[in-house]
Amino acid sequence: MFQDALQPSLSLRDTRRILATLMFLAWPFILAFAPPANAQDIKIGVVVDQSSFNADIARDYLAGARTYFDYINGQGGINGRRLSLIVKDDEGDATKTVQSTRQLLDGDKVDALFGYVGDDGVAAVAADPAFRNARAALYAPLSGTEISAAPDNILYVRPTYREEARHLISHFNLLGNTRFLILASESTFGERLSKQIAEELAARKLTLSAKLVIPLDLKNLDQLAKRALALDPQVIVVAADTISMAEFLRKFRVLDKGTNIVGFSTVNHRTLIELAKPEFAAGTILTQVVPHPDLPMTKIQSEHLVLFKKYREEPPSHVTLEGFLAAKSFVTLVSKGALTRSGILASLSGNRRVDTGGILLSFSTTNDRGSSFVDLAFLRKNGRLVQ
Secondary structure, eight states: OOOHOOOOOOHHHHHHHHHHHHHHHHHHHHTTTTOOOOTTTTEEEEOOOOOSTTTHHHHHHHHHHHHHHHHHHTTTTTTTTEEEEEEEEEOOHHHHHHHHHHOOOOOOISEEEOOBHHHHHHHHHHHHHHHHHHHEEEEOOOOOOOOTOOOOOOBBBOOOOOHHHHHHHHHHHHHOOOOOEEEESSSHHHHHHHEEEEHHHHHTTTEEEEEEEEEEOOOHHHHHHHHHHHTOOOOOEEEEEEEHHHHHHHHHHHHHHSEOOOOOOTSHHHHHHHHHHHHTTTTOEEEESSSSOOOOSHHHHHHHHHHHHHHSOOOOOOHHHHHHHHHHHHHHHHHSSOSSHHHHHHHHHHSEEEOOOOOEEEETTTOOOOOOOEEEEEOOSOOEEOO
């Protein structure tokens, strides 16, 4: 089915739109049955990509967050006030992210912003004077990008991509690997992340075999795979989206089965194995920024499993757990203050520590990242991750 969606005659943008349409038809089940907001609700604005290359990650993240919000609403809300999500689709376009944010702030009069997905969109909103002047909190955007001169009203639950890169490099170096190759998408994300990976390798005096680029049109990947193989790396670090990584795996694994290939936490392993096929995707390693969602090792992992089964008709994932964690920490923090735009920002600002039930988040005036947790997960042929 997906082979047809990846024919060269289609542009990459068309490919991603078709993939999103085919694979994520459950978006309506996440969004359509939410009751409309009323004057007493705590209105939370969300801008995510529902129809382009971040649709799979955005869908899981919002499903996890909505699960916890649904649970809180079922318990009577916060001080009797229901949490109401107002969700807008930016189609993976940073300009539309800014436009939608302004509409949420000025038109919908939301009390807070929550859980954006997409590095370029978050960076564009951070730089927007209208957002800065509104003094509304943007809590838990799914982004690992470090924004220079970032406003103090953006707080992240996840660590940076640099921290993910540092962890994976340290892991493979401890196993005796010294030769690394960076494979980056032809995008702002790929350029920025490949630079950070190179810096982390240099800091450890490890060998960078080369930095290769996956073209936006995904053409000539056969030649790219051969070039990568000829450089004889021990580890290939892929700074790219799920589709680009899947297409590279399909070409490279025909030539070589043994080289370690590792991607970042924003790669959706289910989409990866669907596109690359199990025989090529199996063995891929992905960084993760939360514990394994299937293991009830902590209170929040157990809660996520129980409530996700109750409210969603789909299996959980690392990203649904991350969204669940973001929602629970948000509710825990804002419940202690005034439930207005300024009150919510005050509740989230400054030095804050919140124990979500086994996962501790810690924010300060000098640290807008609540978590530094990074782990690695191994993708098996059956589609499951071993962490």
